[in-house]
Amino acid sequence: MIGIVVVSHSRALAEAAVELACEMVDERPPIALAAGAGDGFGTDAAAVAEAITAVDSPDGVLVLLDLGSAVLSAEMALEFVPPDVAERVRLSPAPLVEGLVAAVVTAAAGAPLDAVLEEAGRGLVAKRDHLGEAADPAPAGTAAPPAAPEVVSELPVDTPHGLHARPAARLVGLVRAADAVAAVTNLRTGRGPVDARSLSGLVTLAVRQGDRLRFEASGPGAASLTEAVRALAADAWGDRPPEPAAPAGPEPAGPAGASAPPAAGSGTDVALGPAVVRGGAIDLSGYRPGDPAEERRRSDAAVARALAELAALRRSAAGGPGPAGAVLEAHEALLADPELTDAVTAGIAAGAPAPTAWGDRLAALGAELEAMEDPYLRARAEDVRSVRQRVLAALAGPGTPDEAVPADGPPVVLVLRELDAATAATLDPLRVAGVVTLTGGDTGHGVLVARSRGVPVYHDAGPAAAAVAPGAVVGFDARARRFAVDPDEDTRRSLRELSAARAAEAERVLARAHEPGATADGHPVPVLANVTTPADAGRAVASGAQGCGLLRTEVLFGHLDEAPSVEAQAAAFAGIAEAFAGRPVTVRTWDVGGDKPLPFLPAPTEANPFLGERGLRLMRRAPEVLRDQLAAVCRVARDHPVHVMFPMVSTAEEVAWALERLDEAAAAAGGRPAGMRVGVMVEVPAAALAVRRVAQGLDFVSIGTNDLAQYTMAAERGNTAVSALADARHPAVLDLVARVCADAPEGTHVAVCGDLASDPAAAVLLAGLGVEELSVVPTQVALVKARLRDVTLAGARDLARRALACGSADEVRALLADVAGADRAGR
Template sequence: MARTEIRGVGIGLGVAQGPVARMAEPLPAPADEPSTIGEAAERARVDEAVGAVARELEERAEQAGGAAQDVLEAQAMMAEDPTLSDEIGTRLAEGKTGERAVFEAFAAFRDQLTAVGGYLGERAADLDDVAQRVIARLRGVAAPGVPEPGHPFVLVAKDLAPADTALLDLDQVLALVTTEGGPTSHTAILAREKGIVAIVGAAGAASLTEGQSVIVDAAAGVVTADPTDDELQRARSRADARANAASAPITAGALADGTPVPLLANLGKPEGAAEAVALGAEGVGLFRTEFLFLSASSAPTVEQQRTSYEQLLRAFPGKKVVVRVLDAGADKPLPFLNDAHEENPALGLRGLRALRASEDILREQLTALAEADAATRRSPEGPADLWVMAPMVATVEETTYFTSLAKEYGIRTAGVMVEVPSSALLADRVLAHADFASIGTNDLTQYTLAADRLLGSVAGFQDPWHPAVLRLIREVGDAGRAHGKPVGICGEAAADPLLAVVLVGLGATSLSMAPSALADVRATLLQYTLDDARAIAEAALAADDAAAARDAALLATERGAATTMKETQQ
């Protein structure tokens, strides 16, 4: 067959090769026919199937840990949602089979979530996966999932359900290619966390056939079908070199000229600290506190919060730990915060806005953080350096509100997240009040390009390489330099090794990412000086779109690396 190239969005720098194995197609819709066993018997069948699926998801969550655990636990709760149960019951009362009742009820609920959009819109895809598992249980067949061809393979799918991604056998799955999704999709985030070679949003991969030989080059974002022997050998050599680099001694993040660039970890729970340290994290650039709140019917107590924060701080003695206060709101409904319906929750009462509307929750969280900081300051290993930041800050007034309140509670270093264009454009004034800024590239890209980062139909716009996004990041970098204030990056963009170089060139002073991405980013930064990084950033800024910016940066890195090597030899 003729060699072909298929382009998508690469996750990390990995390269892998092998035969294609495709995900099975979803189960067909159950026939709309009357039940032959009666409502009570159908109800018992459905309850057993739903319960079994929920327990299976919980078991997978426990095995997976990390970000995958949160997603799977949410799916388990979704399976047993009382509203869904009532919807199923209504259809069973109409005489439908358990399979058809589940199919219709889940589909109706999915359509409602899709209409809401945002965080809840993303949950719609998870509902489809749960429905398939319940229907498969009712039919007594295996749920569609990852194939098992009996040999290592490159998995090709439309997209992957979290339950499948979380427990991929990395001895068998050489790489992952999806035809849908973007760089901030669940599949991409989980693949990055697990260190899987992956390319997402590769629409052309739909043409790949079972057993077809491919090379998956995440660094280039290219799937090569039916490669030549020379290409296969080059890919093997690159994979070997990357493996050797990953096993090299861990050093502090820095550029080739010695300019320090601390490499930090994004964490969702204190339990992830040990792995982050083992992988070379120099601290924490983003600690998400939502895990304490999202599964609760009431706000956690100060004591409950303090215990978790102490656990985190003790894991990083002498290191910077940046904690984000609760980032929730109408798109992540919490009955004790804000569960009012909003037509466009991405632009509604979320982040700091929601916390101001329920200020007691914010004050309790700041109290718990301050107490945890005070307790760990007496640690014999030395105290962590606690920094606290507010999410979704849009104005100078919000900046002064949060930083003043944080200082009132004894937080020594208080900053803001830059996730909307207004705070980026006013960064010079924002950083006159905040101690630091941390750029959340996922949301900044979403709001700059007017493209919901959780909506597959606009995934092509959700690219932090876009020059409009890069310009806003430069505004923040320039303001940080002018005020002598740190500017960190804690969005998924920091995990892209080439983009990491650009971000440093734009003024970022630290980078935070999934721990599995640290080795690639560390190795890449060491290839370029600060002058190189600035030149590469300027090349990307001069482009008209994301793809051109990436290509321009790649070309500039080749010139920069050559110059650095020549200077080193001299």
């Protein structure tokens, strides 16, 4: 591997440039600095010669330089080194930062000196191209793309920032290590082909998230190279955030009798540990206000700190541009809102200290949102309160209460008024055994983010949690809704044993996760996954999912300010379909309205949005948005087993209208793709009762138990005052599920994609009611399959009969728990 020398007048500049360049590679080439003169600025020929000698090898040395005298120092240095060393040295005229990045990436891939020199020299090509300036012609000797490619593949790009330098560097490394020639073209823009060994060439393709690349390769290693590049693309081009580390196993009990939970993400839903109580008022007693100019400076500094914290959280948040990232982006946007910042500035100018100006304005905004009729806007008050706490903490300085998770000792249980996404994104599963919230349901942004990080949450604990003192031992079983403060030793032992048992069960079922879903007597019940992002798809496949029964498109694209193009949607769908590797993927069309508005498709202001223009109803006001999505689905369905499903259907007439839009979208490509199945969601009691008419001519229906329960029980699931009523286990809801299974037209497949299917015990009940397919959260796939294997179809049908005879959701829950316990005892 060649060596690289950086010659700069500034030591700090050289070190920063090297640090940036080495971020692009896993293994850095030998690099030496000859930067600064003494304690100041300048270059020294002797130092350059010493650096060249330090990294010299038979492969040669490349020298990159900043300003004019650096060139003179480097030329003089060649007179100080032995002649045979000087012959192996090349001085590059490349721009220092861009050239160094290109050189490090190319050298790390094992390229020879001349190739590294050439690639460094092209460092400004991408910037010139982006700014519309004429670029120099490609240097002589640049490898041309293969004239007759032997292998061609289309690759999705689902990284948040497209094919930027780091993922492009990984691609360069694969290609340069292969015995093949390869080229890449951006199919969205038509740019290319460019040599896949050239980092600067790849950057000129301007690849954004959602684009698709044409990868062409030839040569003896073309096939293996293409497979490696496909795997890189499926892994988000190596740009996926790292999963939080899991502890190796249960830790010994601490002094308070608490013990660590099993490995993060094990799905035990059990926590035990000393309480850390958060969410109290920020301590500003030591704050000493200054004059308006000083308060303005402090305000600006606090906002900068808060924005930096949020940006760091967003970069590390699981899901990337999905729910966690989108919520954190919303927090950043709130802090940058000119209406808010202007009001705060005016308050400071009028003499208010910065904490008062920020605290009062954000408190008022939160109160305005709390008073809204729209449940989505009411829920956004949580985000405003989170931002308020963050800014006030920044103004108060270090040592605020929200930094109180100890670095050692037993893992703790956080007790909070509510859990926002920004806080959830910071949770370390090794230090936080669980979270208890005083208010809020189990579908809030923060709860979902915490669970995705392997941290169990006990929600809506109320006064019992409000009375918890810091340091008191808290234990809970979220699955059974058991919560205890200062539990006795028997209860603590019970929770530890339950956690260990569930962890052992999870380990046992994972061993058979990839077997097909079926009952003990072989009756097939495929278990698929509900997904939102390509990362979800990868986790689902690894968990044994037999496909995707619900792709939530409104979440996949919910971070965009403008409607995604057909091409962008097709690229995203194709990427997810490729991750499922031939397994079926069901795309749900835009499910917008109610609690899920989209920036580019605002829903009308309604007194009760859950009973207004949701899902397919809203699409009738924006048919072009639906047609574009259907066109993207049809495009991908020609190459992959991709199906389509329409949400929020009430009547057969609505289905007919949706099918007309589907045919319009497919007509341009010669009709509906062969094998593409079409279905609707059953979420409304009217659709369940009239499924024979509503589903006539369809391939399948998928029951959304969350909304079906909400509408059946007339209880908004986001309203904590009545959310307990919206329980899909209620016999009235189960009766509707049974009716759908019995009345669906012959040949129409019945599935469930609501949360009820993710409960292993309830999954058996659904199979007994006649449901033919389940789609669950990825983490529950293996557990649901295992529970199905514990019972025969006759046993599941008997359980369903007994559940329908119950008088309440609580009775059904007790029945499921008893049967599941008896089955486990009999194993």
